[in-house]
Amino acid sequence: MAIRLTTAVDGAIRAHGRETFPHECCGAMLGKDGVVTEAFKLPNTTEEGPRRRFLVRPDDYRVAEKRAREAGLELLGFYHSHPDHPARPSQYDLDHAWPFFSYVIVSVMAGEDKLLTSWRLKDDRSAFDEETVTNGD
Amino acid sequence: MATKILIPTPLRPFTDKLDAVEIDGSNIGELLSNLTTKYGGLKQHLYSADGKLRSFVNIYVNDDDIRYLQKDKTPLKAGDTVSIIPSVAGGAPAITEALPELSGDEIKRYSRHLIMPEVGVEGQRKLKAAKVLCIGAGGLGSPAAMYLAAAGVGTLGIVDFDVVDFSNLQRQIIHGTPDVGRAKLASAKDRLNALNPNVHIETYEAALSSENALRLFAPYDVILDGTDNFPTRYLVNDACVLTGKPNAYGSIFRFEGQASVFATKEGPCYRCLYPEPPPPGLVPSCAEGGVFGVLPGIIGVIQATETIKLILGAGEPLIGRFLIYDALRMRFRELKLRKDADCPVCGTHPTVTKLIDYEQFCGVAPHQVAAAAAAPTSTDALTSKELKAELDRGDAVVIVDVREPQEYQINRLPGSILIPLGDLPKRYVELDPNANIVTQCKSGMRSAKAQDFLRSKGFTRVRNLTGGVLGWIDQVDPSQPKY
Numbered sequence: 001m002a003i004r005l006t007t008a009v010d011g012a013i014r015a016h017g018r019e020t021f022p023h024e025c026c027g028a029m030l031g032k033d034g035v036v037t038e039a040f041k042l043p044n045t046t047e048e049g050p051r052r053r054f055l056v057r058p059d060d061y062r063v064a065e066k067r068a069r070e071a072g073l074e075l076l077g078f079y080h081s082h083p084d085h086p087a088r089p090s091q092y093d094l095d096h097a098w099p100f101f102s103y104v105i106v107s108v109m110a111g112e113d114k115l116l117t118s119w120r121l122k123d124d125r126s127a128f129d130e131e132t133v134t135n136g137d
Numbered sequence: 138m139a140t141k142i143l144i145p146t147p148l149r150p151f152t153d154k155l156d157a158v159e160i161d162g163s164n165i166g167e168l169l170s171n172l173t174t175k176y177g178g179l180k181q182h183l184y185s186a187d188g189k190l191r192s193f194v195n196i197y198v199n200d201d202d203i204r205y206l207q208k209d210k211t212p213l214k215a216g217d218t219v220s221i222i223p224s225v226a227g228g229a230p231a232i233t234e235a236l237p238e239l240s241g242d243e244i245k246r247y248s249r250h251l252i253m254p255e256v257g258v259e260g261q262r263k264l265k266a267a268k269v270l271c272i273g274a275g276g277l278g279s280p281a282a283m284y285l286a287a288a289g290v291g292t293l294g295i296v297d298f299d300v301v302d303f304s305n306l307q308r309q310i311i312h313g314t315p316d317v318g319r320a321k322l323a324s325a326k327d328r329l330n331a332l333n334p335n336v337h338i339e340t341y342e343a344a345l346s347s348e349n350a351l352r353l354f355a356p357y358d359v360i361l362d363g364t365d366n367f368p369t370r371y372l373v374n375d376a377c378v379l380t381g382k383p384n385a386y387g388s389i390f391r392f393e394g395q396a397s398v399f400a401t402k403e404g405p406c407y408r409c410l411y412p413e414p415p416p417p418g419l420v421p422s423c424a425e426g427g428v429f430g431v432l433p434g435i436i437g438v439i440q441a442t443e444t445i446k447l448i449l450g451a452g453e454p455l456i457g458r459f460l461i462y463d464a465l466r467m468r469f470r471e472l473k474l475r476k477d478a479d480c481p482v483c484g485t486h487p488t489v490t491k492l493i494d495y496e497q498f499c500g501v502a503p504h505q506v507a508a509a510a511a512a513p514t515s516t517d518a519l520t521s522k523e524l525k526a527e528l529d530r531g532d533a534v535v536i537v538d539v540r541e542p543q544e545y546q547i548n549r550l551p552g553s554i555l556i557p558l559g560d561l562p563k564r565y566v567e568l569d570p571n572a573n574i575v576t577q578c579k580s581g582m583r584s585a586k587a588q589d590f591l592r593s594k595g596f597t598r599v600r601n602l603t604g605g606v607l608g609w610i611d612q613v614d615p616s617q618p619k620y
Contacts, residue, residue, distance in 0.1 A: 022381030024228055053228035058195040061223050075146040078225045084355050093227035096193050098147035099182055110355040125181055
């Protein structure tokens, strides 16, 4: 499995992570055929403290699907940042993951964006598989 | 009766790629049961192992969430559309997950914590997982670090670059008499390891600065401010706001202490209270003004208490409250603090978005102390040796000691006149403006201010004694005690 981010999308996700640091950012990834062409910022509405959590509410999820439909794109997944934590999915990520989606995580250490990784839920929900991320237009 | 169900993108692989399916059912429970029977792959994504709908699966009938209707008993009528709508959640590893286990020894050690519901095994594991950074291993850092280590905070970082001095021992109880002359970090680490070998101690031999603060703070959960000067205090505050880490704040002077918790998401920060620092020199340091030795014990332990409460999520934290303690009158007062929407660092439109030059911000010339110690020109200053030579020659020199009377009782230069710096504006008239005056204090800082003041009043021959009375004792009269 692999996912490709356009240069603009890669830059936008990283910038969003720096912008919300020390809190987590989140957003939807829209595109086609495994290529993300748009990073769509979403509000982080968690009440558990945005330093460690993100939550996209159903209404915002609907907005993201609508946006994809209108643009003739697919909703390929979601991205979020891990402030001061490595770009690896947590147990919490796993417990809350949806199948099929790509989950992109960008690690933001002391305000600087670092490693960006992408993950997909295994069919039996037991773990994530890391997928290759490529950049380029 | 068939009801239309809208399928979200991630579940379409399980419904033959259909974005909508028609399923029979008179209520939601029946409908979803029939859905997952027909499309078996959906079940594990919609339901957890115990058969409940997963928390991030939202079922809507038309525009209403079934949580606010009759849940799975919600009836369906002709023409209803049911939507399965994901909440997308996730996040970095949280405190509640992957908490470290307690060893048998730790269970014994922390047993008085474990039997209290506010801590318990989970709370103790939170403490073990927690990382606290103490800025300074001095008066406040000593008791705070010792109680945090004893309480089982898993990782304690300490930032300090000082060496243990005899004058520290009256209050900095982490250090002992045999430690005088050792690095404070080495001494503190030994003491904490002896107290609780389960605690991991990280030491950083550095002065906290705008260059290193964000990097040093990054791995920690709570920052404990045990600093003794305004530039570092503003630096700690701003770095806490910028990194989103709470600041367990304390400060001490003479018999009075202050404590609060700053820079939490919802609460105020130090700048909401004091947007600007006081003019340099207005507020004396503990080295100049003294400090009651027990005071940092009280305040540092309050900081440790608040730190532990933040980690546990227990009780009412000292957020938005400013505690003032007066040891002489034995009274605690509490001021209410509000988060200032116009705060330059934590307000809605912050103007401080990265760390600045805090010495400049506080009006302290960088390396002022070093400059004062450097050899100044002969019209501005003189050393104790030079002063001794002039006195031996019989020159008419008026030595003005600008310290406090208590300090004057400990040691003094022969023939000096005592006029405390604060009294100088009303007492300078006692001095002859044409006399050959030498101003003097403990180490040369206050007397430099006195020199400036006298010159502003038209005194022509005022020199400052470099190194103050301490220099005099070192260079001329070792028989007198130092403080």
